[in-house]
Amino acid sequence: xxxRALFEILIREHTEMLVAYLRAGVRDRHAVDDLYQETVLxxxxxxxxxxxxxxxxxxxxxxxxxxxxxxxxxxxxxxxPLDEQALEWLNDRFAAIHSMPGDAFHEKLVALRExxxxxxxxxxxxxxxxxxxxxxxxxxxxxxxxxxxTLKKRLARGKLRLAECLDRxxxxxxxxx
Amino acid sequence: MSDPQESKRTALHESWIEALLISVQNRExxxxxxxxxxxxxxxxxxxxLEQKKSRATLxxxxxxxxxxxxxxxxxxxxxxxxxxxxxxxxxxxQRSLDVASERLTRKYxxxxxxxxxxxxxxxxxxxxxxxxxxxxxxxxxxxxxxxSLWLGxxxxxxxxxxxxxxxxxxxxxxxxRFLSSREELDTPYLHVSTVLKRMMSRGYRLEVLxxxxxxxxxxxxxxxxxxxxxxGALGDSELPQTIDLWTSRGSGxxxxxxxxxxxxxxxAGRESVVIVFDQEEPGLGDEWFRAHTHVxxxxxxxxxxQNP
Numbered sequence: 241x242x243x244r245a246l247f248e249i250l251i252r253e254h255t256e257m258l259v260a261y262l263r264a265g266v267r268d269r270h271a272v273d274d275l276y277q278e279t280v281l282x283x284x285x286x287x288x289x290x291x292x293x294x295x296x297x298x299x300x301x302x303x304x305x306x307x308x309x310x311x312x313x314x315x316x317x318x319x320x321p322l323d324e325q326a327l328e329w330l331n332d333r334f335a336a337i338h339s340m341p342g343d344a345f346h347e348k349l350v351a352l353r354e355x356x357x358x359x360x361x362x363x364x365x366x367x368x369x370x371x372x373x374x375x376x377x378x379x380x381x382x383x384x385x386x387x388x389x390t391l392k393k394r395l396a397r398g399k400l401r402l403a404e405c406l407d408r409x410x411x412x413x414x415x416x417x
Numbered sequence: 418m419s420d421p422q423e424s425k426r427t428a429l430h431e432s433w434i435e436a437l438l439i440s441v442q443n444r445e446x447x448x449x450x451x452x453x454x455x456x457x458x459x460x461x462x463x464x465x466l467e468q469k470k471s472r473a474t475l476x477x478x479x480x481x482x483x484x485x486x487x488x489x490x491x492x493x494x495x496x497x498x499x500x501x502x503x504x505x506x507x508x509x510x511q512r513s514l515d516v517a518s519e520r521l522t523r524k525y526x527x528x529x530x531x532x533x534x535x536x537x538x539x540x541x542x543x544x545x546x547x548x549x550x551x552x553x554x555x556x557x558x559x560x561x562x563x564x565s566l567w568l569g570x571x572x573x574x575x576x577x578x579x580x581x582x583x584x585x586x587x588x589x590x591x592x593x594r595f596l597s598s599r600e601e602l603d604t605p606y607l608h609v610s611t612v613l614k615r616m617m618s619r620g621y622r623l624e625v626l627x628x629x630x631x632x633x634x635x636x637x638x639x640x641x642x643x644x645x646x647x648x649g650a651l652g653d654s655e656l657p658q659t660i661d662l663w664t665s666r667g668s669g670x671x672x673x674x675x676x677x678x679x680x681x682x683x684x685a686g687r688e689s690v691v692i693v694f695d696q697e698e699p700g701l702g703d704e705w706f707r708a709h710t711h712v713x714x715x716x717x718x719x720x721x722x723q724n725p
Contacts, residue, residue: 244455244458244459247458248451248455251451251454251455252447252451255447255450255451256440256445256447259440259445259447259450260436260437260439260440261436263432263435263436263439264429264432264433264435264436264437265432267432268551268572269551269572269573270518270549270550270551273450273550276450276454277450277453277454277457280451280454280455280457280458281454281457281458281461284458321425321428321429321432322429326425326429329429330429330433333433337437345440346440346441346442349437349440349441352434352437352438352441353441367438371435371438371439371441371442372442374587374588374590375587376574376576376585376586376587376591377574377586378584378586379586379587396427396431399430399431399434399435399438400427400430400431400434402434402438403430403431403433403434406434406437
């Protein structure tokens with residue numbers, strides 16, 4: 241098997257994690273796609289720099305982290321939501337998820353499923369409807385008979401509760417923000 | 418902790434959890450992403466191989482160069498300047514993709530040709546509005562006069578405003594489910610960027626053809642570079658057999674895209690999707706790409722047809 245075929249296997253194994261990592265740092269879908277392509281291309285060009293004794297995932301995240309910072313530097317937005325400290329925080333969380341049991345990235349997210357189950361009903365329903373049932377915001381509003389503002393608040397608070405719960409379960413206490 | 422820091426922390430927590438909530442469902446197929454990345458790598462590797470070959474050829478011929486004279490020098494220069502048709506084609510498509518990613522609203526005419534189950538060849542023209550690579554609106558002529566079907570994507574959600582009935586909103590599966598139920602619209606190629614990305618994907622052979630002058634509906638002609646992507650023998654039969662791109666020599670903008678399928682005689686299905694640039698639409702902002710804008714439009718069209 242040649243180097244390119246081996247590299248493709250590694251990329252396939254890590255794509256789910258890499259896309260989630262990019263999504264956590266950049267909210268624009270198009271930018272996530274572009275940064276994914278750029279990360280893989282850069283990784284291939286710099287494959288000689290990769291230390292085979294170390295895991296591939298963190299090395300890939302190192303490349304994509306630098307590319308995300310460059311993306312924010314180039315973009316004309318006034319505020320930059322991502323910096324070195326935020327990246328370190330994210331890396332700690334992804335490393336903690338990686339240490340969880342399971343082969344594929346989504347299999348390692350059992351702790352998140354448990355956190356969803358423990359959410360109060362008022363936060364759990366909107367989260368489940370939005371992310372599991374993939375319903376649109378207006379549909380959820382009418383099904384739950386709540387206003388757009390209330391829905392947005394519940395989704396935001398639900399996500400923050402999940403973040404706190406997951407942090408506790410992962411024991412990811414390394415970097416803080 | 419100051420407020421900006423707190424809001425930054427909150428935003429990061431939210432986006433982190435949101436990314437994980439999408440992953441935990443495991444509904445995404447990443448194979449297209451991986452294939453596109455590997456195709457780029459393959460094309461870069463092929464190009465660098467071609468460049469090495471070109472340099473080797475030049476080194477071998479250096480000693481006999483004077484005997485060829487000026488004509489031969491020009492040929493060698495061409496080899497060095499244009500090391501591969503594939504490379505120029507990839508660069509032209511990439512340039513078009515970059516232009517298509519700009520946050521400008523452009524209007525295209527979308528023509529879908531398909532063969533119905535009854536064997537009838539039908540052509541349907543729709544208006545296509547695109548902004549960047551993740552927003553589009555398609556106005557499709559309805560079956561009843563004065564009524565249009567609107568569908569689109571606003572960057573985060575996909576939506577359908579049917580001629581009658583409730584508005585449907587959701588993720589991209591909402592659109593694909595709807596499109597697959599409409600034989601005349603059953604195509605994923607409803608966006609300029611989608612077609613351009615498909616041209617760059619694995620399985621297509623790229624070729625630069627002679628430049629052409631391409632007319633657009635308003636009567637203006639564009640001087641265009643012509644790139645053809647042809648599906649290899651082992652390609653998926655659901656993919657277009659050929660995709661032709663005419664890209665403006667000046668701006669790099671995609672002026673015309675023709676995607677053609679190889680159909681088995683007597684079998685129903687789409688035969689071609691043609692997207693032709695019509696005009697810039699600077700007056701149409703972000704709202705144009707949201708469903709509610711077209712709900713009103715759809716309703717008013719309904720009212721006017723009921724009360725002529």
